[in-house]
Amino acid sequence: MRLLDESGMMAIGVALMLTVVLALFGGALWQYSMAELKRVESTEQDLQALFLARAGAEMVMGVWMDPLQRRPAELPMKLDPIYYSSAAGKFVQTEEPPADCLGVIEVTVKIEEYPFEGKLMEATVIESVATVGSATRTARLMTYPHRYGHDLGWYSDQTGQIYQPTRSVPGELIVMRTDPPQTGIHIGENSPTGTIRFEARHLVFDSPLHLGNGSSDLRNSRSGTIDVALMAEVIFLDGLELVYLPGTISNPTKHYRIELRLPSGEDRGQLGSEIKDKIAAGSVVNNARYGEVYFGSGDTRAEYYYWFAIFEIGLMIHDYTSNLDLSNKGFYFRDGVKLDPKTIHAHIKNGGSIASYFTQLANTGLLVPILEDEQLNREDLENIQPFFWSQ
Numbered sequence: 001m002r003l004l005d006e007s008g009m010m011a012i013g014v015a016l017m018l019t020v021v022l023a024l025f026g027g028a029l030w031q032y033s034m035a036e037l038k039r040v041e042s043t044e045q046d047l048q049a050l051f052l053a054r055a056g057a058e059m060v061m062g063v064w065m066d067p068l069q070r071r072p073a074e075l076p077m078k079l080d081p082i083y084y085s086s087a088a089g090k091f092v093q094t095e096e097p098p099a100d101c102l103g104v105i106e107v108t109v110k111i112e113e114y115p116f117e118g119k120l121m122e123a124t125v126i127e128s129v130a131t132v133g134s135a136t137r138t139a140r141l142m143t144y145p146h147r148y149g150h151d152l153g154w155y156s157d158q159t160g161q162i163y164q165p166t167r168s169v170p171g172e173l174i175v176m177r178t179d180p181p182q183t184g185i186h187i188g189e190n191s192p193t194g195t196i197r198f199e200a201r202h203l204v205f206d207s208p209l210h211l212g213n214g215s216s217d218l219r220n221s222r223s224g225t226i227d228v229a230l231m232a233e234v235i236f237l238d239g240l241e242l243v244y245l246p247g248t249i250s251n252p253t254k255h256y257r258i259e260l261r262l263p264s265g266e267d268r269g270q271l272g273s274e275i276k277d278k279i280a281a282g283s284v285v286n287n288a289r290y291g292e293v294y295f296g297s298g299d300t301r302a303e304y305y306y307w308f309a310i311f312e313i314g315l316m317i318h319d320y321t322s323n324l325d326l327s328n329k330g331f332y333f334r335d336g337v338k339l340d341p342k343t344i345h346a347h348i349k350n351g352g353s354i355a356s357y358f359t360q361l362a363n364t365g366l367l368v369p370i371l372e373d374e375q376l377n378r379e380d381l382e383n384i385q386p387f388f389w390s391q
Contacts, residue, residue, distance in 0.1 A: 045135035049103060052130035053139035056082055056105035059091070060126050061141050061387050064109070065201075068376075075124070076110035103132035112142075121145070126387065143385035149176040149185075154198055160207065161188035162228070168199035170231075170263035172386045177206035184210030184241070187228075187256055189220045199231040199263050202381060208239025208298050211256035215305070218243060219316055223252035227338070229259040233269050233291050236378050239298025240326070244341035245305040251314040254305075257340040260333040260367075262291050272365065275332055278374040282362025290332040290368075292376060300326040302341040325354055330375040337366045 060079065063069050082091050082105040085098045097104060107128045113120045126141040150157035152174070154165045160183045176185060176198075185207055211228060212218040240258070247253035262268040269291045272284035284290065304319040322344060347357045361367040 045133040046137065049130045049132040049135040049137040050139070052084055052103045052105050052132065053128045053137045055091070056107050056130060057126045057128035057139045057141045060107050060109065060128070064124075064126070065384055065387070072109070076108055079107045079109075081106055103130055105130045114142075124385070124387075125390070140390040141387040142390040143387055146173055146175050146385060149174055149198065150178075155185050159183070159188070160185045160210075160213065162186065162191045162196060164192040165197055165199075168197070168231075168264070169201075170199055170265055171201050173202040173204060173381065173384060174198075174200040175204050175206055176209075181207045184208045184213045184239070186210050186213035186217060187221050187226055188213075188217060189222070191222050191226075193222050193224050193226055195227045195229055195259070197229045197231055199229075201232060201263060202234045202236075202384075203230055203232040204236045204378065204381065205238045205296075208241070209237060209258070210239065210241035211258075212241055212243035212254075212303055215316065215318055218245070218254060218305070221254065223247075223254055225253065225255040225257075227257055227259045229261050230293075231261045231263045233262060234376060234381060235260065235291065235293040236296060236381070237293065237298070237300075238296040240295065240300045240324070240339075242302040242324075242339060242341040242344075243305070244302065244345055245307070245316065248307045248309070248314065250309075251307040255342055257338055257342070259336065259338045260291065260293055262289055262335045269335065270332075272334075278371050279332065280369040280371045282359075282368040283365050284332065284368055285334065285365045288365065289335050291335065292330065292370065293333050293367075294330040294375065294378065295326040295328065296378075297327055300324040302344055304341070304345060322348065322354060324358075326358075330370040332368045332370055334366050334368075337361070339367075 059082070064071060080093055082093055083097045084090075084102045084105070085092050085100055086102045087100040091105075092098060105128055107126065110125050110127065111122050112125050114123050115121070124143045128139045130137055147169070148157070149155055152165065152167050152169070153163055155162045155176075155178075157177070157179050160178045162185060178185060185205070209228070212221070242258065243254060243256040245254040269289040271286065272288045272290060273286040275290060276284050276286070301324055302322040304322070305316050306319050307314045308317045309315070322341075344354070344357055348354070358367065362369060
């Protein structure tokens with residue numbers, strides 16, 4: 001008796017063939033899936049290693065850029081390993097890696113030479129190597145020379161006339177210097193009005209900030225009340241001139257003052273509660289934020305003028321000069337305080353003095369003198385050069 005005809009035999013053959021093909025396909029699919037899982041895992045570890053490497057470099061840079069921190073006298077310097085704890089979600093430095101360690105970061109700070117404008121320069125390099133599983137990534141930060149305010153278009157390095165700043169660099173130290181350096185940075189005929197903002201992490205003036213720059217320039221400069229906002233955590237000035245010329249019916253006001261402000265961003269400057277033991281006089285507001293301003297050896301003054309009319313022609317006459325007596329002194333400034341020649345003028349006219357005016361600012365926590373031992377050194381600050389990512 002025949003159990004299967006030819007069509008039955010063919011069906012069995014097809015079924016066997018499909019079984020073999022499906023087995024082969026399943027095996028190939030399994031191998032592909034395993035390879036894909038390994039590729040995804042490898043990619044994830046590579047990205048995690050890159051994140052840790054950059055985070056390690058940025059942590060060390062933050063300490064290195066802090067003028068209050070003491071840097072090592074000799075380089076290279078290799079730091080103790082830094083681990084990332086997955087459970088705690090933070091970086092730790094322990095003798096042994098934690099049980100939930102995602103990866104390890106090893107950071108070295110060293111000096112390297114690089115060509116710049118035809119000569120070899122030395123740069124500080126922060127090299128961070130992170131390992132996660134089988135993936136290792138390296139991130140490098142490298143210093144470059146400080147930039148100048150005129151490189152950013154803030155003023156003319158030849159004339160000192162202030163322009164409208166279009167760029168802010170809240171992470172850098174910017175040097176404000178004219179050529180020659182004794183040329184004052186000032187408000188001129190083509191300067192903007194309103195508030196002019198110079199924003200950086202630190203501002204170092206190698207040239208005086210003479211807002212009026214003498215009566216000849218003042219005669220042609222912009223009218224109105226103009227605030228020059230110096231927005232930085234640390235400011236070094238080398239000479240300061242404020243100006244007040246009250247207007248009349250037919251002649252304009254020229255009122256130039258400075259505003260001391262912290263740069264944009266969270267946790268800029270220091271809390272009053274953090275500096276209250278570092279002040280030489282006055283008081284601070286505990287929950288207010290403060291920066292630091294230092295007046296160099298250059299003169300600090302407020303210039304006063306008035307209009308005198310002859311046959312309906314206004315002549316600008318110099319009235320008097322107030323010596324602000326700020327040279328070679330350092331202060332904590334409360335964010336947003338203004339040095340206003342009009343206010344100083346009113347204080348003096350009401351029987352006060354320059355000394356009593358600044359005592360009043362100190363007592364109200366606006367501009368508070370720093371203890372000499374707590375003051376920053378300009379040279380140390382200038383030695384902190386900006387870092388940039390390097391390939």
